[in-house]
Amino acid sequence: MHIDHIGIAVKNIQEAAQVYELLGLEVKNIEEVPSQKVRVAMLPLGESKIELLEPTDPESPIQKFMDKKGSGIHHLAVAVDDVAAELEKLKKEGVRLINEEPVPGAGGALIAFVHPKETQGVLLELCQHK
């Protein structure tokens, strides 16, 4: 188990990437995710990645997050071997989930979000890569 990525809501990927690039990180991939109305840039960092999320539409959930809280860290994603099994464990303990079942994420991953009320405000993603 490890940190898969840190999702950061940004106004502009190129501008937001500059500090990380000065530290030696590189934008390896930019992908449009129409279902979420965002462009997503991945900057590998050890076994993890920094994920910059730029809205492509005022109705994007990321734009709505920024309207409310400003740009900044949006979610923490933990890589697990079996999202469905982790969700079962959490459900048995009465942990509230945003996704009761895994849903498709970027890059063919299976993902699910735990409800922020269970984590004192952290939007926690569980993420299973193929």
Next chain:
Amino acid sequence: MHIDHIGIAVKNIQEAAQVYELLGLEVKNIEEVPSQKVRVAMLPLGESKIELLEPTDPESPIQKFMDKKGSGIHHLAVAVDDVAAELEKLKKEGVRLINEEPVPGAGGALIAFVHPKETQGVLLELCQHK
């Protein structure tokens, strides 16, 4: 270079740790940091750690953060080999810093924070372990 830790502002370490413990993580260490007026719990996660920060005083910077923004992710710390060298690189490029020079952090680390205006709202810590 890798993610050293994710700092999370919480009201109560024991309650906040529960979800992570269900996922198999363990609180390895709880330390009081009087200078920051916080108790700090570390939960190792791959090459990184989740750091739960609980204020011990209403005047704690973490309490003030929570008064304004609620509990949740507070900062992202990246492990680097040489904080002073990274700060020099950033200063040369005109990047604003909270700490122009490294300061002592928890566990004998040398740390420095980049100004959130340079990162679109992310409180970014550079962290050098001995």
